[in-house]
Amino acid sequence: xxxxxLTSLTVEGFRxxxxxxxxxxxxxxxxxVNSVFAQNGTGKSSLxxxxxxxxxxxxxxxxxMQVGESPDRYVxxxxxxxxxxxxxxxxxxxxxxGLPIEVTVTRDAAxxxxxxxxxxxxxxxxxxASLDQDFTLLDHRTFHEFIETSALERGRxxxxxxxxxxxxxxxxxxxxxxxxxxxxxDFDVQVIDQQIGQTQRVETDALAAFTATYAYxxxxxxxxxxxxxxxxxxxxxxxxxxxxxxxxxxxxxxxxLDFAALKAHVLDAEGGALRAELxxxxxxxxxxxxxxxxxxxxxxxITALEGWCEAYDTQLxxxxxxxxxxxxxxxKALIDTGAWSDPLVCPLCGSTLESSIADRIQATLxxxxxxxxxxxxxxxxxxxxxxxxxxxxxxxxPLALDGEENLSASLQSRSDLGTLGPEDVANxxxxxxxxxxxxxxxxxxxxxxxxxxxxxxxxxxxxxTTRITSAEQALGNxxxxxxxxxxxxxxxARLRLYSEWKTFMDNVAAMAAxxxxxxxxxxxxxxxxxxxxMFAAIMSVKDIVPSLDRGGSGEHxxxxxxxxxxxxxxxxRALLSExxxxxxxxxxxxxxxxxxxxxxxxxxxxDATSSFDSGNQYQLMEHIRGSLQAPHRADGLQFILLSHxxxxxxxxxxxxxxxxxxxxxxxxxxxxxxxxxxxQDADRLRTQAEGFISTGQTDxxxxxxxxxxxxxxxxxxxxxxxxxxxxxxxxxHARMVDACLRAIVECVDLHRRAGDxxxxxxxxxxxxxxxxxxxxxxxxxxxxxAGAASFSPPALLGVLDDIDQIRSCFQHEVPPGSGSWRYYxxxxxxG
Amino acid sequence: MxxxxxxxxxxxxxxxxxxxxxxxxxxxxxxxxxxxxxxxxLNEADEPQRRRNRDLFNKTVRAELDAxxxxxxx
Numbered sequence: 001x002x003x004x005x006l007t008s009l010t011v012e013g014f015r016x017x018x019x020x021x022x023x024x025x026x027x028x029x030x031x032x033v034n035s036v037f038a039q040n041g042t043g044k045s046s047l048x049x050x051x052x053x054x055x056x057x058x059x060x061x062x063x064x065m066q067v068g069e070s071p072d073r074y075v076x077x078x079x080x081x082x083x084x085x086x087x088x089x090x091x092x093x094x095x096x097x098g099l100p101i102e103v104t105v106t107r108d109a110a111x112x113x114x115x116x117x118x119x120x121x122x123x124x125x126x127x128x129a130s131l132d133q134d135f136t137l138l139d140h141r142t143f144h145e146f147i148e149t150s151a152l153e154r155g156r157x158x159x160x161x162x163x164x165x166x167x168x169x170x171x172x173x174x175x176x177x178x179x180x181x182x183x184x185x186d187f188d189v190q191v192i193d194q195q196i197g198q199t200q201r202v203e204t205d206a207l208a209a210f211t212a213t214y215a216y217x218x219x220x221x222x223x224x225x226x227x228x229x230x231x232x233x234x235x236x237x238x239x240x241x242x243x244x245x246x247x248x249x250x251x252x253x254x255x256x257l258d259f260a261a262l263k264a265h266v267l268d269a270e271g272g273a274l275r276a277e278l279x280x281x282x283x284x285x286x287x288x289x290x291x292x293x294x295x296x297x298x299x300x301x302i303t304a305l306e307g308w309c310e311a312y313d314t315q316l317x318x319x320x321x322x323x324x325x326x327x328x329x330x331x332k333a334l335i336d337t338g339a340w341s342d343p344l345v346c347p348l349c350g351s352t353l354e355s356s357i358a359d360r361i362q363a364t365l366x367x368x369x370x371x372x373x374x375x376x377x378x379x380x381x382x383x384x385x386x387x388x389x390x391x392x393x394x395x396x397x398p399l400a401l402d403g404e405e406n407l408s409a410s411l412q413s414r415s416d417l418g419t420l421g422p423e424d425v426a427n428x429x430x431x432x433x434x435x436x437x438x439x440x441x442x443x444x445x446x447x448x449x450x451x452x453x454x455x456x457x458x459x460x461x462x463x464x465t466t467r468i469t470s471a472e473q474a475l476g477n478x479x480x481x482x483x484x485x486x487x488x489x490x491x492x493a494r495l496r497l498y499s500e501w502k503t504f505m506d507n508v509a510a511m512a513a514x515x516x517x518x519x520x521x522x523x524x525x526x527x528x529x530x531x532x533x534m535f536a537a538i539m540s541v542k543d544i545v546p547s548l549d550r551g552g553s554g555e556h557x558x559x560x561x562x563x564x565x566x567x568x569x570x571x572x573r574a575l576l577s578e579x580x581x582x583x584x585x586x587x588x589x590x591x592x593x594x595x596x597x598x599x600x601x602x603x604x605x606x607d608a609t610s611s612f613d614s615g616n617q618y619q620l621m622e623h624i625r626g627s628l629q630a631p632h633r634a635d636g637l638q639f640i641l642l643s644h645x646x647x648x649x650x651x652x653x654x655x656x657x658x659x660x661x662x663x664x665x666x667x668x669x670x671x672x673x674x675x676x677x678x679x680q681d682a683d684r685l686r687t688q689a690e691g692f693i694s695t696g697q698t699d700x701x702x703x704x705x706x707x708x709x710x711x712x713x714x715x716x717x718x719x720x721x722x723x724x725x726x727x728x729x730x731x732x733h734a735r736m737v738d739a740c741l742r743a744i745v746e747c748v749d750l751h752r753r754a755g756d757x758x759x760x761x762x763x764x765x766x767x768x769x770x771x772x773x774x775x776x777x778x779x780x781x782x783x784x785x786a787g788a789a790s791f792s793p794p795a796l797l798g799v800l801d802d803i804d805q806i807r808s809c810f811q812h813e814v815p816p817g818s819g820s821w822r823y824y825x826x827x828x829x830x831g
Numbered sequence: 832m833x834x835x836x837x838x839x840x841x842x843x844x845x846x847x848x849x850x851x852x853x854x855x856x857x858x859x860x861x862x863x864x865x866x867x868x869x870x871x872x873l874n875e876a877d878e879p880q881r882r883r884n885r886d887l888f889n890k891t892v893r894a895e896l897d898a899x900x901x902x903x904x905x
Contacts, residue, residue, distance in 0.1 A: 166843040166873060173872025176885040186889035497896050504861040508854060511835050515850070519837040 005030035008090035013080035015046035016670035038666035083109030135593030143585035155557035194384035203484035210477035309422035394435035713740035719823035
């Protein structure tokens, strides 16, 4: 896999960096630690955010803002006339396999993102996505979250850094797919269960009707529900035994009988309108019997439904409407981000709460969940229960009056739409009772009419007609039983197959979880000694040993101290100070980052050491340079450090002349004026100061001269190895010049009196008699007072000259007469 | 639970294939369905998206199971 160094970053019109027409360009070296220093407000954060936007498509500072605050408005620089942001990354392959490629991300004034690249990149967005690894962009928040987050979240978020993100995603995806509630819902398990129950009820009703009809036709009882084909044959035999029907029924199966022809034959045998009426009344009676409900069961179901309605209504009264739910969900989202730090303050009104806002929100949302659960129970019971089924049958029969609404259809519809209420159930129950009463009345009337017709028609043929109609009814009952059984078998087979899948997925999820946990543990173990050594190197401790532990098959990643001043296995979070926690997180992240090679062979650290003291900062920098940075380490990474820390800036200054260090500093006044980057060298400071002096801007020049003086004095101290007071190394910024100059002068005087000073006498005299007194008298003693503001341009030029002369007092010409000057090796050796 | 281990020397895709092959030894048809649709579950996602992925996965799996039942399964 080709890996890339970040060798250049170009930014225009993004966040604080206006630079309209003159983009800010930063060059980075793959073979050096790259440091960028910027004082507060000079665009450092905008640089980090530009990289974040290019690679991760978001701006971390703006992400927590509410939509109402219009965060999108602040991505592009507000003062750029075109309103367009441009971020270009130059990426250089680490294996020399090709020329650097450039990927450019633009964001127009309407917020549209577009990505282009040099022609040899087929999919620039995909290339940027490949750079998006957990270690690519690191800031103090990343490390803070790593320490302070829960063990579960740490385990999940750390997986990508171990190169195991896909395994983690697989594990979580499989667990999600094996979730029982989701399975029940997505595979309609309860619905199918209810459908199976419904087919059972239909079969029971049809079997009961068939049993009665069979007994009437044959005088026998149904004793074996599995022998229905036999019983069908007995029904045919019963008809065949009637001489008038023998020729029609002989040799046929029940389903093959032509009942219309049988009835027509009987009619022909005797004729008359009474017979047609007899048949009509017989049919009516049969149909009314067929839809007869099990009233006791339905009434019992209505009572149960009233209970579920009451439960639903009770839950509903505990809530306060949809807007309150949305408000609580929004507040929960805010709390979940971690942005709301005080759990006892209401994020809406700011009032103080007696209990945690998270607990309150959880309790409120739980009420809404309970309403939904109660509603689901109610609708499932309505849909699957006997009330709706019976009402549907009664409404299908001609029992409803004109203008009466079809309540079974509206009940189902309201259930499906989620608008079902207790009044709907009550109305349906009332309608069912009304229709059942009408059905019973109609049945009684039909039976009475049949008796009347039976008396008016010759008995023998009345009986024949009744038997034909009953046989036809028996065929309908058997058909209904057969359909019910077939449907139930199909539904049961489906449910068994679904259940087999669920069992399979449970097994897969458990297997993948265990395998992923084992693999994570294996990788963590391989990293352990490296991050422990790095932590010890940064913090200079041997009796505090951190350890990451992935126990069991869960995703939890416990962070503890296997050794803490002689005590074993204690909490890192509870015992470590902020800087130790930060160092631990950095050690873990950088160790893992170096170990697992990805497309991005660079790490950007933004103010990652803000909680460190100076000593630890330097040790971290030295560890990065000596142990992690390419090419000191063959598989090392390219590091890009962004900092506004003044003490660290001194360290960067000190290193900038080294071959393995590339230091730059940002200048400018964002967000209106351009930001520029320049190598922090003495000549640039001097040139800039002269420029401001020549235009009369002595106050601006004064600051640059001070920086120039600091730089030269620190260079002399560093090059000649002059011992300095400890306070120079611990940020005594205000007295830096005074302390450095005193250290130099006293050390020169010491060696002069010892007789081993390497400086020639003219240099010693110039230093002690002319330039140091002039510098102190004309500059240092006034700089900290208001008097510094009144320096004239010639006086400032004189100060610059004194600084240069002081430097030359510590240099010698190599070779003599060449015009090339070099620092002495020390105050006692020429070098 | 079927016993299985990922091999750190293999790419993720190869480990996934090995896992499904192990499952296929006892449940070939189920393993086949998982193999055809597991990609849906591998998309990097936040929790809401993961639920949507799960819904899509279950929907497609259910369709395959129904086809299997109807005699048209792969």
